[in-house]
Amino acid sequence: MSASPVSPLSYRLVTVNSISLPALEAPPAESTFDLMPTRAVTRGTIGVGDDLGITIFEAGPGGLFITDHPENPSGNSITLPSQQVDETGTITIPYGGSISVVGRTPTAVGRMIQQRISARALEPQVVVTILNRRAGMINVVGDVGGATRFPLDPGGETLLGAISRAGGPRFPDYETVVTLHRHGHIEKTKLSTIVERPEQNISLEAGDTLYLEHKADFFLALGATGQATSLGPIDRRIAFGDARITLADALAKAGGLEDDRANARACFVYRLEHSRDGQKALVPTIYLTDLRDPAGYFYASQFPMHPEDVVFVSNAPVTDLAKFLSLVLPVAYSASGFNSGFK
Structure with missing residues (x-):
């Protein structure tokens, strides 16, 4: 019984230039606390256990x-x-x-x-x-200076105020995810989003629990990047190290292009993007940047990276030829030496 043929994966190839850059899909928006349920304010009231x-x-x-x-x-x-x-x-x-x-x-x-x-x-x-006060306690746990549990004061408390009481986050705000548990509902967002958008610094309610988790965004760097020459362990999974980075930042973090084997015309970024026809389906998308063109460096500095992107720098054609010769020439020399031995 013959195996059924595998249908090829369809993908979209986009050349990065002055026309395609403005139409790029923005990085995924961070979730917010806008949908978190709220109750009538009851601060300063008496609860069970007080x-x-x-x-x-x-x-x-x-x-x-x-x-x-x-x-x-x-x-x-x-x-x-x-x-x-x-x-x-x-x-x-x-x-x-x-x-x-x-x-x-x-x-x-x-x-x-x-x-x-x-x-x-x-x-x-x-x-x-x-x-x-023993009722209406607020809990702050996870990657904070010191987990704490405190009563909600009549004057109220905000997310950032509660995190401050717990000694602040242990990691940068762009690598810290804040999860809020309230009345059986769970919402999460990055701490950097709360800092940048004051309306997300919402007031806490009795019984809320905050959990802070270290979760850094990362990308993968494959192919002819400078990390291949590193003397230490090679880690192709590289953290953003900032709230937002560009393709130029990513290449710099990966050690740049290898001079002796990289094809500067073939710098690819692989990612899944939403369909342009309004459907919710994700479409494999490949972005091609030509770094032999001087304008390509300016395009790369404006190209926004998404979490879990894959950056691949292809080998130059001469590299493949060098690999072939490195395999053929030793055999040829060996054969030549063998024949000369019988003369």
Whole structure:
């Protein structure tokens, strides 16, 4: 049974020049936090697990909480033992019973307690404070100076503010991806995008988690590039080292063209691009730059590289001839020496 013929891969070949440069597909846009769901702002409210401090003031001694003993050290106020909001979202007040406090501000809870005890206490005034916030924590983990977990302050906090609290990123912003987890949704973008676009420095919400990951963009350099002459290990997978680079930058990072074997007329960039007919399909595309033409260097300095591009510099025809001769000549010399031995 004969194997079915393999259909050749179709691709698009584009010569880089003054006409094709303006029509180049821009590098892939970074995702943003524009679609991240948001909730109504509830900063400064009480949550489950918060520790509350409650102080009750009465108009004078002889009330519900303030004794009329002349040596009463507390004056006209009393501070109750701190209470932690339980899993049902309530606390218990003497002579006031259970009070639901989750989602309310300390001021609102103070008024509720005041109403509950007003029939027994002497013109009570109540002050409620959050001693220790345990609800609505923000987590910052990953490639940061030091992972941290902190409560969301009533004044709010932004992405960059939270990253600053964690000691900042360990790697450059263009090599750091920020992932935001919120209410079961996940969105990510580069830290450089947040820095360059202030609207992406969004306000955090209770329960958000930030994860910073080191992820550098890279390209591959193949063929007759200068790295082949490196004395150390050859790494053809080269990091951008910047937010954006051009083909000229990429060739320089790869060590340039090898003088003795590179074909300057045949510098190729391989990548997958979206179809020009509006379809979502990706089309293999090859860009050809002629560096023998002086204008080619200016084109290369304007040609934007995409992550995972492959740069290939072809060998010059004379190189292939040299390879052939290096194989044939030793055989010819050996044969000549063999024949001369029988004369």
